[in-house]
Amino acid sequence: MHSAKEPSANAPETERGPRRRPGRLRRIGLPYLLLLPALLLELLVHLLPIVIGITMSFKELTQFFIRDWGAAPWSGLDNYEIAVDFDAPVGEALLHSFLVTCAFTLLSVGLCWLIGTTAAIYLQETFKGRGFLRALFLVPYALPVYAAVITWGFMFQRDNGLINHVLHDQLGLTDSAPFWLIGDNSFVALLTVSVWKGWPFAFLIMMAGLQNIPREMYEAAALDGAGMWQQIRRITLPSLRSVNQVLVLVLFLWTFNDFNTPYVLFGRSAPEAADLVSIHIYQSSFVTWNFGTGSAMSVLLLLFLLAVTGVYLWVTSRERKSAHV
Amino acid sequence: MSSVRTAAPPRGAAKPRSPMAAPRSFLWSRRIFLTLLTGFVLLPVFVMVSSSLKPLEDVSGKFRWMPSGLTIRPYIDIWKTVPLAKYFMNSLIVAGAATVCSVVIAVFAAYAVSRYQFRGKRVFTVTVLSTQMFPGILFLLPLFLMYVNIGNATGIALFGSRGGLILTYLTFSLPFSIWMLIGYFDSVPRDLDEAALVDGCGPIGALFKVVVPAAIPGIVAVAVYAFMTAWGEVLFASVMTNDATRTLAIGLQGYSTQNDVYWNQIMAASLVVSIPVVAGFLLLQRYLVAGLTAGAVK
Numbered sequence: 376m377h378s379a380k381e382p383s384a385n386a387p388e389t390e391r392g393p394r395r396r397p398g399r400l401r402r403i404g405l406p407y408l409l410l411l412p413a414l415l416l417e418l419l420v421h422l423l424p425i426v427i428g429i430t431m432s433f434k435e436l437t438q439f440f441i442r443d444w445g446a447a448p449w450s451g452l453d454n455y456e457i458a459v460d461f462d463a464p465v466g467e468a469l470l471h472s473f474l475v476t477c478a479f480t481l482l483s484v485g486l487c488w489l490i491g492t493t494a495a496i497y498l499q500e501t502f503k504g505r506g507f508l509r510a511l512f513l514v515p516y517a518l519p520v521y522a523a524v525i526t527w528g529f530m531f532q533r534d535n536g537l538i539n540h541v542l543h544d545q546l547g548l549t550d551s552a553p554f555w556l557i558g559d560n561s562f563v564a565l566l567t568v569s570v571w572k573g574w575p576f577a578f579l580i581m582m583a584g585l586q587n588i589p590r591e592m593y594e595a596a597a598l599d600g601a602g603m604w605q606q607i608r609r610i611t612l613p614s615l616r617s618v619n620q621v622l623v624l625v626l627f628l629w630t631f632n633d634f635n636t637p638y639v640l641f642g643r644s645a646p647e648a649a650d651l652v653s654i655h656i657y658q659s660s661f662v663t664w665n666f667g668t669g670s671a672m673s674v675l676l677l678l679f680l681l682a683v684t685g686v687y688l689w690v691t692s693r694e695r696k697s698a699h700v
Numbered sequence: 701m702s703s704v705r706t707a708a709p710p711r712g713a714a715k716p717r718s719p720m721a722a723p724r725s726f727l728w729s730r731r732i733f734l735t736l737l738t739g740f741v742l743l744p745v746f747v748m749v750s751s752s753l754k755p756l757e758d759v760s761g762k763f764r765w766m767p768s769g770l771t772i773r774p775y776i777d778i779w780k781t782v783p784l785a786k787y788f789m790n791s792l793i794v795a796g797a798a799t800v801c802s803v804v805i806a807v808f809a810a811y812a813v814s815r816y817q818f819r820g821k822r823v824f825t826v827t828v829l830s831t832q833m834f835p836g837i838l839f840l841l842p843l844f845l846m847y848v849n850i851g852n853a854t855g856i857a858l859f860g861s862r863g864g865l866i867l868t869y870l871t872f873s874l875p876f877s878i879w880m881l882i883g884y885f886d887s888v889p890r891d892l893d894e895a896a897l898v899d900g901c902g903p904i905g906a907l908f909k910v911v912v913p914a915a916i917p918g919i920v921a922v923a924v925y926a927f928m929t930a931w932g933e934v935l936f937a938s939v940m941t942n943d944a945t946r947t948l949a950i951g952l953q954g955y956s957t958q959n960d961v962y963w964n965q966i967m968a969a970s971l972v973v974s975i976p977v978v979a980g981f982l983l984l985q986r987y988l989v990a991g992l993t994a995g996a997v998k
Binding site (some may be wrong): 386405406407409413414419420422424428463493494497508510511512514515516522525527531534537540544547579580582583584587603604624625631635636639653656657660661666670674676680681684 | 703723725740759761808831834838843870928952966967992993
C-alpha cells in the first residue's frame with residue numbers, strides 16, 4: 376500500500392471499468408480538456424525553457440545577444456569544454472563549487488532528517504505542551520526564507536551579532552571574534568541556517584507518516600512485552616521506510632538546488648567555502664554575463680541530478696520489491 | 701488503511717501511541733532533546749522580536765540580550781525608509797493570484813488523472829513530477845530571455861511585470877499540488893461521485909459538488925504550500941521585477957544603505973512580513989499534515 380513513487384496506481388478504476396459509468400463520462404476529450412491549462416503552463420514555463428536552455432548552452436551567448444539570442448553564433452561544445460576544463464579557472468571554480476555543494480547537501484540533509492525524525496517520534500506520544508511544540512517547530516518552515524535568513528545573517532555579524540557575543544564575550548571560547556560570513560566559517564553559517572530552515576519539513580512529513588501506523592501494531596507489541604525503545608526500533612522506524620525514501624530524495628533535490636538561503640545570506644557572490652552551484656551559475660550568468668557557459672553548467676547540473684535520482688529510484692524500488700517478496 | 705478517515709483527526713484529539721507507560725530513559729531523553737531543539741528554533745525569533753524593539757545604537761554596537769530602552773520607532777520608520785506598503789501589496793497580489801490559479805488548475809488536472817483513463821496519463825504524471833528536480837537556475841536564464849522576447853514581439857509586458865511573476869510562481873507549486881491532489885482525490889471514494897453522476901450531475905458538477913468538498917483538507921494544504929512558495933521566492937523576484945513591481949523578498953534589502961544598516965528596522969520589517977504567513981500557516985497546519993498523509997506520504 377505504500378507505493379511511494381507511483382502517484383496514482385488507480386487500481387480500482389481498471390477493476391470497475393468504465394462500463395458502469397453513464398455515457399457522457401466516457402467522452403474522450405474531457406480528461407484532456409481538464410489537463411489543458413496545466414499542460415500549457417508546464418510547456419511554457421518548464422519544458423520550453425529547458426529546450427531553450429539546452430540550445431543556449433551550444434551558443435556563444437554574451438550580453439550583446441540578449442535582445443536577439445537566436446542570432447548568437449553556434450559554438451558547439453565550447454561552453455561545455457570551458458565548464459569542465461578543471462585546469463582552467465572557470466572549470467576549477469565549478470568543480471570546487473560542485474564539491475562544496477555535495478558536502479553541504481549531505482550534511483544538511485542528514486541533519487535535517489535526523490532532527491526531524493527524532494522530533495516526530497518524541498512528539499508521537501501525548502504529553503503536556505505537545506500541541507504547542509508541534510506548532511512551534513513548524514515556525515521555521517512557515518517563515519519566509521528571506522526574513523529568516525536575514526535574521527541569521529544579523530546573528531552572524533562579526534561585531535554586533537549574537538553568535539560572536541555568546542562565543543567570544545560571554546563564553547570566551549575564541550581568542551578574537553571570528554568572521555562568519557566570509558572565509559571558511561561561512562560553510563558552518565550556511566549549514567546552520569539550512570538545517571534550521573529545513574528540518575521542520577522532515578518533521579512534517581514524518582508526523583504525517585507516523586499517523587499511518589495502525590495503533591494495533593503497538594498494542595500487540597506491548598502485549599508481547601516490547602518496551603517503548605523496542606517498539607520504536609521494531610515498529611516505528613521500519614514503518615517509516617517508504618516515507619523516508621521520498622523524503623530523502625525531496626530534501627536532497629531542494630537542498631542541492633537551494634538558491635534563496637546562500638543568496639540572502641551572502642549576496643550575489645558567496646565566499647569560496649560556501650559557494651553553492653546555484654549561486655555560482657547565477658554569478659557566471661548574471662554578474663559576468665556569460666549566459667552560454669552558465670547554461671552549459673545548468674545542463675551539466677541537471678544531468679547530474681537526473682543520474683542521482685535515477686539511481687536512487689532504481690535502488691529503492693529494488694529494495695522495496697525484495698522487501699515484499 | 702482508509703486515509704481520509706485516519707488522516708484528519710478531530711481538532712485537539714491526540715491519540716496516545718502506546719498503551720504502555722513510557723520508561724524513564726525515554727522521558728529524560730525526550731525532555732533534553734526537545735528543550736535544546738526549542739532553544740534552537742526560538743533563538744532567531746527572539747533576536748527578531750527583541751532587536752525590532754531596540755534603538756539603533758543598540759543594534760549597531762555589541763549585541764545585548766536586553767535592550768537599553770524599548771522603542772516602537774522601528775515599526776513606524778520601516779514604512780518610510782523603503783516603500784514597504786507597496787512591496788507588501790505586490791507580494792500579496794503576486795502570491796494571491798499565483799495561489800488561486802495554481803489551485804484551480806491543479807484541481808482540474810488531478811481530477812482528470814484520478815478519475816479517468818487516457819492515453820499519455822503516465823507520461824503526464826512523470827513529466828510533471830520530474831520538473832521538481834530541475835534547478836531553478838536552469839529556468840531563470842531562458843525564462844528571462846523568453847519574457848523579454850515575448851515582450852518585444854507582442855508588447856505583452858511579462859518581464860518586470862506582476863503578470864510574469866504570477867505566471868512563473870504558479871507553475872512552481874503546480875507539480876507538487878497536482879501530485880498531492882491526485883493522492884487526495886484517489887482517497888475520496890469513487891462511489892460518491894458516481895452516485896452524483898447517476899443523479900444527473902455532469903462530470904464538472906460531480907467534481908465541485910462531491911470531490912472538492914470531500915478533499916478540502918488536501919486543497920487547503922496545497923493552497924498554503926502555493927502561497928508560501930510564492931511569498932518566499934527570491935531568485936526570480938531578484939531578476940524579474942523593477943521598482944514598481946518589486947516584492948518583499950527583494951524590497952527588504954533596501955534597509956541597508958551605503959553608510960548604515962538599520963538592523964532594528966530590518967528585524968521589524970521581517971517580523972511584519974512574516975506574521976501573515978506564519979499565522980495563516982499555524983491556523984491551517986492540521987490540514988497540511990492531513991493533506992500530506994493522504995496525498996504525498998502514501
